[in-house]
Amino acid sequence: MNRVDTLMARMTLPEKLGQLTMTASGYTVTGPVIAGDSTQSIIDGTLGNLLNMVGAGPVHEMQKLAVEQSRLGIPLLIGLDIIHGHRTLFPIPLAEAGLFDERLWERTAREAAREGAAEGLAMTFAPMLDVSRDPRWGRTAEGPGEDPWLNGRIAAAKVRGFQGTDLSAADAMAACAKHFVAYGCVNAGREYAEVDISERSLHEVHLPGFAAAIRAGVATLMPAFHDLNGVPMTAHIPLMRDWLRGKMGFDGVIVSDYNAIAELIKHGVAADLTDAAVLALKAGVDIDMMSDAYRKGLPVALEQGRVTIEEIDASVRRVLLLKERLGLFDDPYRRGAKAEDAEIISQRRALSREVAAKALVLLTNKPATGRDTLPLPAATQRLAVIGPLADAATEMKGPWWGAGEHEPAVSVLAGLREALPGATVHHAAGVAIDGADEGGLAAAVALCDGVDAVVLCLGERATMSGEAASRATPTLPGRQQALADAVIARARALGIPVIAILFSGRPLVVPELAERADALLAAWFLGREAGHAIADVLTGRVSPSGRTPMSWPRATGQIPVFFGQRPTGRPIHAADYYTSKYQDVDNTPLFAFGHGLTYGRMRYGALQVEPQRLHAQGELQVSVTLHNDGVHEAEETAFLFVRRKVSRVTRPLLELKGYGKLRLAPGESGVLTLRLAADELRWLDEDLQPVFETGEVEVCVGPSAEVTGLQRQTIELS
Ligand code: BGC
Numbered sequence: 001m002n003r004v005d006t007l008m009a010r011m012t013l014p015e016k017l018g019q020l021t022m023t024a025s026g027y028t029v030t031g032p033v034i035a036g037d038s039t040q041s042i043i044d045g046t047l048g049n050l051l052n053m054v055g056a057g058p059v060h061e062m063q064k065l066a067v068e069q070s071r072l073g074i075p076l077l078i079g080l081d082i083i084h085g086h087r088t089l090f091p092i093p094l095a096e097a098g099l100f101d102e103r104l105w106e107r108t109a110r111e112a113a114r115e116g117a118a119e120g121l122a123m124t125f126a127p128m129l130d131v132s133r134d135p136r137w138g139r140t141a142e143g144p145g146e147d148p149w150l151n152g153r154i155a156a157a158k159v160r161g162f163q164g165t166d167l168s169a170a171d172a173m174a175a176c177a178k179h180f181v182a183y184g185c186v187n188a189g190r191e192y193a194e195v196d197i198s199e200r201s202l203h204e205v206h207l208p209g210f211a212a213a214i215r216a217g218v219a220t221l222m223p224a225f226h227d228l229n230g231v232p233m234t235a236h237i238p239l240m241r242d243w244l245r246g247k248m249g250f251d252g253v254i255v256s257d258y259n260a261i262a263e264l265i266k267h268g269v270a271a272d273l274t275d276a277a278v279l280a281l282k283a284g285v286d287i288d289m290m291s292d293a294y295r296k297g298l299p300v301a302l303e304q305g306r307v308t309i310e311e312i313d314a315s316v317r318r319v320l321l322l323k324e325r326l327g328l329f330d331d332p333y334r335r336g337a338k339a340e341d342a343e344i345i346s347q348r349r350a351l352s353r354e355v356a357a358k359a360l361v362l363l364t365n366k367p368a369t370g371r372d373t374l375p376l377p378a379a380t381q382r383l384a385v386i387g388p389l390a391d392a393a394t395e396m397k398g399p400w401w402g403a404g405e406h407e408p409a410v411s412v413l414a415g416l417r418e419a420l421p422g423a424t425v426h427h428a429a430g431v432a433i434d435g436a437d438e439g440g441l442a443a444a445v446a447l448c449d450g451v452d453a454v455v456l457c458l459g460e461r462a463t464m465s466g467e468a469a470s471r472a473t474p475t476l477p478g479r480q481q482a483l484a485d486a487v488i489a490r491a492r493a494l495g496i497p498v499i500a501i502l503f504s505g506r507p508l509v510v511p512e513l514a515e516r517a518d519a520l521l522a523a524w525f526l527g528r529e530a531g532h533a534i535a536d537v538l539t540g541r542v543s544p545s546g547r548t549p550m551s552w553p554r555a556t557g558q559i560p561v562f563f564g565q566r567p568t569g570r571p572i573h574a575a576d577y578y579t580s581k582y583q584d585v586d587n588t589p590l591f592a593f594g595h596g597l598t599y600g601r602m603r604y605g606a607l608q609v610e611p612q613r614l615h616a617q618g619e620l621q622v623s624v625t626l627h628n629d630g631v632h633e634a635e636e637t638a639f640l641f642v643r644r645k646v647s648r649v650t651r652p653l654l655e656l657k658g659y660g661k662l663r664l665a666p667g668e669s670g671v672l673t674l675r676l677a678a679d680e681l682r683w684l685d686e687d688l689q690p691v692f693e694t695g696e697v698e699v700c701v702g703p704s705a706e707v708t709g710l711q712r713q714t715i716e717l718s
Contacts, residue, residue: 003329004320007072008313015045015072016316017298022049022079022255022289025062045070046295048319049077049287051125054403056336059120063332075332077323079123079176079255083142083400084108086115088348088528089409092398092505093128093154095359095524097144097549098596100637100659102157104355109161111348113173119403120336122326123174125222125255127158129209130179133560135550136189138469141399141505141525143184145549146562146593148205149656152212159216167219168327170334177213179224179257180233180244182206186226189559191470194227200649202228203688205564211248219322220253223285225260232267234260235279245284253322255287256280262291273297278306286315349529356526356533361546362597363520368497373519375540375599375632376453376499382424384447385413386487387457388433388480389503395433398525399466399505405528412457412501415531419539426451430487433461434478441483448490455538456487456500456517462525465505473556475509488516501534507552511590522548540599545635545661547596547704551589558585563593563705564652593656594704600634600664602703603627607711609699613718616692620676624701624711628664635663640674641705642681643698645714649686654705657681674701681717694718 001009008016023038041047042065053059059078066076084090090108099105109127116124131151132140144151155177162175182202187193197206210221223233223240233239234256244250261280262273270276277297280288288294301307327334365372376383389395393408417425430444431437448454458480463469476484484500491498500517502508503525514520521544526533536542553561568580572587581587605625614620626636640658644651657680662672681697682690694717702710 004317004324007074007320008316010072011316013299013302014295016312017295018046019048019074019316019319020287020294020312021047021292022051022287023047024052024290025050039065042066042076043069045072045074048074049079051079051289053078053080053121054119056118056120056339059336060333063120067332074320075323075328077123077319077326077328078121079125080116080121081400081402082112082116082124082126083128083402084398084527085352086112086119086403087405088115088345088352089397089401089404090352091356091359091526092141092524093143094141094145094505094549095526095546096355097150097154098361098546099355099358100547100661101358102153104358105154105157106161107351108355109158110164111351113162113164114171115340115348116173117171117335118338118340121173122328122335123176123220124162125176125178126162127155127175127213128178129155129213130182130184130224131205131209132184132550133562134184134189135474135506135508135553136470136472136559137184137186138191138465138471138505139183139467140550141465144209146551147549147564147656148208150549151209155209155213156216159213159218163217163219167325168330170337174219174322174326176220176222176255177210177218178222180210180221181224181239182228183224183226189470191468192225196229199688200684203684207243214248214250218252219325220255221250222255222257223260225257225263227267232264232269234285235264235269235283237283240284251318253286253318254284256285256289256291259290261285261288261293274300277301281307281311281315286318352527353529353532353536356529357536357542359524359526359546360533360537360544361522361548362537362544363522363591363595364514364517365519365597368518372599373497373499374538376538380420380423380452382451383416383420383426384451384454385416385425385427385457386430386444386447386454387483388429388431389459390427390429390455390457395462395503396525396530397527398462399469409528410531412455412531412534415533415535416455416538418532419535419541430483431479433480436479438479438482441479441486444483445486445490448487448494448496451496453496454487454491454498456484456498457503458484458500458513459503459508460505462505469505474506475556476513481512484513484516499538507548507550509553509556511554514590540632543599543632543634544596545598545637547594547637548591549593551593552591554590555585558582558589561589563654566650566652592704592706594637594639595706596637598634598636599630599632600628600636600666601630602634602636602664603629604638604702604711607699607701607713609713609715613716614678614681615718616678618678620678620699620715621673622676622699622701623671623673625669625671626662626664627669628666631666633663633665635661636703637661638672638701638703639705640676641700641710643700644683645696645698647683647693647695649683651683654700678717692717
């Protein structure tokens, strides 16, 4: 008998249910304050998993109780949410999505895992793979943005990063693909609300990211809180038992979301905790996080014959196998055995700065006094840094910074002062992030006099996005629009440029600001090194390359606005009344998916696509020549989209299938070549089965999903 079978043969029912239970420990700066009875449960062998522990000392202390004092000595599985860095904070996931860089997606997860594992942690509840096309939803900040193909690439890179090549290595952590599935579609963007979507969009948009994570070997998965088409995900047999375990062959551990099993009662599908436990177990949930439904309900259900011991055992076996794969039985203290040295931590900060600068999206950069507004001219001597987010070091960390370093992140003001040591940098907040007070406005506007440029830092508080942070009106909060109007009017009168930097966990609806500012940047929340990274880009030390992974609406009423929409029988036509359009706003987004300027000026040459006729086993080679006609070096990201012209089911107007990058010096040209396997051109037919359908496909390449900027060529699938 192997170790797991031997153990299982010796386990009592309470010990088995302990392995299916995860409990939180509150923690403080100095150590954990674990709920009184949890400590005893660990010793009793009736609690096998913990979340929210921080620090190698406390983690080992708890592990010691399990290993040395419990009857069977089964080590604990200890997990924590590491959403964008553990101690060293990286940009939020939405910002990172805009890197379009598999190597960096993987690296930040790898570094986060090293840092977490160095503190004894073996599991993290990340990555979040919920495609979101609704910026009202606060958790948009934690995810990949609007596109399913992009989501799949991020999913695989993050799993590789967290888990490494060997799950038992001292620096590897089990990843958790969450929240399964379509959580990003909560009704009207309202957190925890129901989701009612078609089978087709489920399969085309929301499942592929999870499929990619499973193919990459993700060790665990978490169902979402919501009700999907009438069945709460925690009890969803067709998707969890049939699709996940059955079709995808996922044999890892499924851990419920926080208290989600008990919430089946409020959803109205379970009468009591026992009922809830039965539903979740039958759907395939192995670990009950925080409901205590399994420990309380399953003994009753077993006695009533509503679950079998075999069903319980299957889950226990999966949990023990995960602990074995993580190497916990062989060396429960391997993780956290060695503190990291200062050199590694400082390299990680450098990585955070690099990634943050690359994640910054230059949305507009208008000509001012005969040149582009950015980068700032070398002669810049006097700056006014205005706005409630200019000197907001804590906000820079973004939502859910968990165990992130307690020292504040670098503010824009601090970053610019350090980058421009000889310059005079004035600062005023003007108004608060939120609230109606305009008392500080005049003094802020007065700072415009006598400076070379104004940097206006606006946006959301970090806690305005993330879990339970939906916003019905995702615009500039409080009196910030009034501040922007007044500062821009004064700067205009003085003939000086205004560079607006937006902080947010979502695209914001800011048409006036985009129109009136001389340059506009989406900084999302960039983490520990935010201010340095922003200064790097503003001063031109780094040429920006970030792209938006979500379309930016012109108006809240346009939501959801995304590039993968399907055609209509009456496409927009200005002169034809009965076509698909609004009376009061354009159909297009303010900024399209993939938009992001560089300091170069990229010209796309003609598209070369080979072969012109593609068979099912073939591969497409797509090349485009890029010329940098600008005066600065730049890295361009070019996107590859396809459009099926005629098909038995309607296809989206554009489907993302790839991207590539090319760095070009001023005046330089280069050829970017992208490859696409014909296999990626399979679509789901009327019965949701993949088919390789012969016929015409348009291949499109360009700097974003904005249709007028795309080079197109039609090929034949045969
Ligand atoms: C969130 C999850 C998270 C869990 C544990 C829940 O509220 O929805 O994303 O992993 O808490 O912290």
